[in-house]
Amino acid sequence: MLVGCKSGGGAADGETLINGKLSQCSGDSIRLFEVNGTRVNQVAAAKLEKDGSDVTFSLSKKLAHPGFYMIGEAPNRATNVVLGDGGEITMEGNCNTPQQFKFEGAIMNDGFVHLQERMNNHNQQLNGLFQNLQIFSQTDPMQVQRIQGDITNLNKFHGTYMDSLIKAGGYLGKIAKIYHFQPYISDPSHSQYPNELEYFRQSFFAGLDFNDAEIAGMPQLFDKARAFSGTLVGQGMPKDVVKSSIDPVLAKANAGSVAHESLLRGFVSGFEQAKSDLLLEYGKLFISTYPSSDPGFIASLNNSIAQIEATAEGGMAPDISAATPDGKTMKLSDFRGKIVMIDFWASWCRPCRMENPNVLLAYKKYHPKGFEILGVSLDQEKGKWLDAIKQDGLIWAHISDLGGWGSQPAKAYGVNSIPATVLVDKEGKIIARNLRGPALEEKLKEIFGS
Numbered sequence: 001m002l003v004g005c006k007s008g009g010g011a012a013d014g015e016t017l018i019n020g021k022l023s024q025c026s027g028d029s030i031r032l033f034e035v036n037g038t039r040v041n042q043v044a045a046a047k048l049e050k051d052g053s054d055v056t057f058s059l060s061k062k063l064a065h066p067g068f069y070m071i072g073e074a075p076n077r078a079t080n081v082v083l084g085d086g087g088e089i090t091m092e093g094n095c096n097t098p099q100q101f102k103f104e105g106a107i108m109n110d111g112f113v114h115l116q117e118r119m120n121n122h123n124q125q126l127n128g129l130f131q132n133l134q135i136f137s138q139t140d141p142m143q144v145q146r147i148q149g150d151i152t153n154l155n156k157f158h159g160t161y162m163d164s165l166i167k168a169g170g171y172l173g174k175i176a177k178i179y180h181f182q183p184y185i186s187d188p189s190h191s192q193y194p195n196e197l198e199y200f201r202q203s204f205f206a207g208l209d210f211n212d213a214e215i216a217g218m219p220q221l222f223d224k225a226r227a228f229s230g231t232l233v234g235q236g237m238p239k240d241v242v243k244s245s246i247d248p249v250l251a252k253a254n255a256g257s258v259a260h261e262s263l264l265r266g267f268v269s270g271f272e273q274a275k276s277d278l279l280l281e282y283g284k285l286f287i288s289t290y291p292s293s294d295p296g297f298i299a300s301l302n303n304s305i306a307q308i309e310a311t312a313e314g315g316m317a318p319d320i321s322a323a324t325p326d327g328k329t330m331k332l333s334d335f336r337g338k339i340v341m342i343d344f345w346a347s348w349c350r351p352c353r354m355e356n357p358n359v360l361l362a363y364k365k366y367h368p369k370g371f372e373i374l375g376v377s378l379d380q381e382k383g384k385w386l387d388a389i390k391q392d393g394l395i396w397a398h399i400s401d402l403g404g405w406g407s408q409p410a411k412a413y414g415v416n417s418i419p420a421t422v423l424v425d426k427e428g429k430i431i432a433r434n435l436r437g438p439a440l441e442e443k444l445k446e447i448f449g450s
Contacts, residue, residue, distance in 0.1 A: 025095035027073040035068040037262040066171040082109040216259035225266025233274040236436030320409035322399035344420040346378040347388035352419040356392040369448040380404040
């Protein structure tokens with residue numbers, strides 16, 4: 001659909017008029033796309049007119065509602081912009097770098113850009129304080145209380161800003177509502193929850209109305225869902241707890257709706273990244289509910305499901321082998337007759353190193369009862385691998401082909417993020433995957449008794 005307006009004319013009532021001056025464009029048109037959840041649809045286009053080395057265009061469209069849009073030659077050569085308040089907007093830039101397009105007169109987009117800048121600045125400051133907290137907790141404990149106070153004050157300041165946007169209402173207020181999630185320690189009322197993870201589980205989507213078309217259409221809803229499922233799995237939550245966290249959220253959106261599709265696709269993407277067996281259930285649900293949504297995503301999802309089914313609970317664990325620290329070859333099948341956990345990790349993986357003390361406690365407790373661990377490192381440098389084993393006191397068996405992310409044992413189990421674990425029974429069948437912390441302790445207690 002090509003839409004234009006005559007030069008010299010302003011925006012008609014309720015219309016958004018975008019006048020642009022661009023360079024390095026390869027096509028003959030500029031296109032405006034509506035972002036509705038995870039779907040992108042073209043809603044308008046305008047011819048590009050030659051003006052020396054530059055090209056100009058004038059695109060006019062009465063938008064149905066405020067929201068996220070993309071403008072460029074094609075979806076993969078476009079930038080995001082928030083539109084919906086009408087009026088005349090100017091746009092300049094290079095078609096080869098659409099992410100650097102400049103807009104003037106796009107008031108809602110200016111507000112969103114400012115919000116992003118504020119959030120990025122807040123996160124940078126917060127990360128710096130947490131790094132200092134980690135450093136001084138080891139070297140100067142007297143500084144810990146001061147830094148914790150700085151963290152509390154920074155979160156309070158940012159929370160006040162976000163709350164002001166939400167209170168002001170409008171589309172920007174709804175964006176802020178999606179982004180805003182108060183830290184666990186920021187409010188005394190959070191003490192009603194037994195721990196931070198439980199607070200996260202129950203509160204991450206609080207206050208969001210999925211029947212609101214503007215909220216349902218925001219692409220951030222997908223990002224929020226992906227972060228939610230990925231975090232729950234990454235923290236080692238039992239499957240039934242993960243399901244009981246996700247199902248109530250999905251139930252608040254009507255199946256077939258924009259919100260439901262965004263949420264479900266986000267949850268599925270989180271499971272896919274974590275290589276969780278829950279991808280089998282929720283991935284198949286997505287495919288059956290939205291079979292024509294995105295052919296590329298559906299094809300990738302089918303491949304991931306097939307890979308997980310090959311190493312799912314109840315199936316035979318693929319045999320793997322690699323060199324031990326002293327250069328001998330060791331295989332998983334060498335442990336037949338034992339309960340063994342394959343632990344994929346690396347010396348450079350901070351979450352892995354943080355989890356190692358928990359794994360060590362479990363090993364010391366259950367090894368006398370027949371529990372074994374086969375550590376599979378995704379290191380590339382043997383020295384760093386051996387140093388980490390020694391530093392963390394990892395007293396179980398270890399192997400590595402020093403292949404990094406190209407590790408053949410890791411490929412056999414579809415591992416693309418670590419830490420990752422696979423628990424195998426005495427007959428070589430997979431009992432569970434990705435057990436960490438309390439979830440690992442609970443499963444071992446079930447197998448061996450307390």
